[in-house]
Amino acid sequence: MGWYERQILPRIVDLSLRSADFGRIRANVTGDLDGEVLEIGFGSGLNVPYYPATLTKVLAIDPATTGRKLAAQRIARCAVPIEFAGLDAGALPADDGSVDHVLSTWTLCTVPDPALALAEIRRVLRPGGSLHFAEHGLAPDEKVARFQHRFTPVQRRVFGGCHLDRPIDQLVTDAGFELAKLDTYYMPGPRWVGYTFEGVATRP
Secondary structure, eight states: OHHHIOOOIIHHHHHTTHHHHHHHOOOOOOOOTEEEEEEOOOTTTTGGOOOOOTEEEEEEEEOOOOHHHHHHHHHTOHHHHHHHESTTTTOOOOOOOOOEEEEEEEEETSSSOOOHHHHHHHHHEEEEEEEEEEEOOSSSSSHHHHHHEEEEEHHHHTTTOOOOTTOHHHHHTTTTOOEEEEEEOOSSSOHHEEEEEEEEEEEO
16 A cells, blocks of 8 residues: 555545535444444544444454544544454454444445455354445446446546445345345436445345
8 A cells, every 4th residue: 555545545535525415324324333343444434423322342444544543533522432453354353253233334345355355244243243334336327337337447546446336235245145225326426436325234
C-alpha cells in the first residue's frame, strides 16, 4: 500500500461518504446490531455515530491506519468499546464462531479477494449470526453495467482497488450465506457508481 492509499485516500473517502444520504443507509444497516460486532472497512469510523447501544464491543478491521486518526473524535463520543483488531479482511483475527454480527459498508468493492473475505466472515460468525451490509456494485441495467465494466480499471487505480461491477448479492450467496433481507436501488448521483445492495445475510 503506497503513500496515496495510506494518507490521501482515507481522507477522500471520509469526505465523500459522509453525506445525509449515506447516513440514512448507515442507520438502516446498523440499527438491528447487538452483541459483539466485527466491522470490516472501518475506515474513519463513519458508522460509529450509528452504533446502537445494544453493542457490547466492536472489532475494527481496516488496512489504512490513517483512518484511526480521522476516527478519533467519533470514537471518543461513542459509548461502545472499539478495538482496532487487524488490517486484512481476508485474514480476520477472530476465533471461529466468535462474533454475533459482521458489518460491511462500501468495502466489498475494494477488498482484493471478496470470496476469501466472505469466507472469513462466515468463519468468525456464530451459527445464526449475520452479515449486515451496504455496498455498491453491478447494476441490472445493461447500459449502466457496460459503463461500469469499462470504467472499473480507472476506478481501481484512483480509489484504492474499488470495483464498480462486483455482483454483491451473488458473492454473498456463493459464500454460503442466506439472504434474509435485500434492497437494491440507485443512490442519488451517477448511476454507474450508485447502484446499491443493502441487506442482511445469515450464516445457516
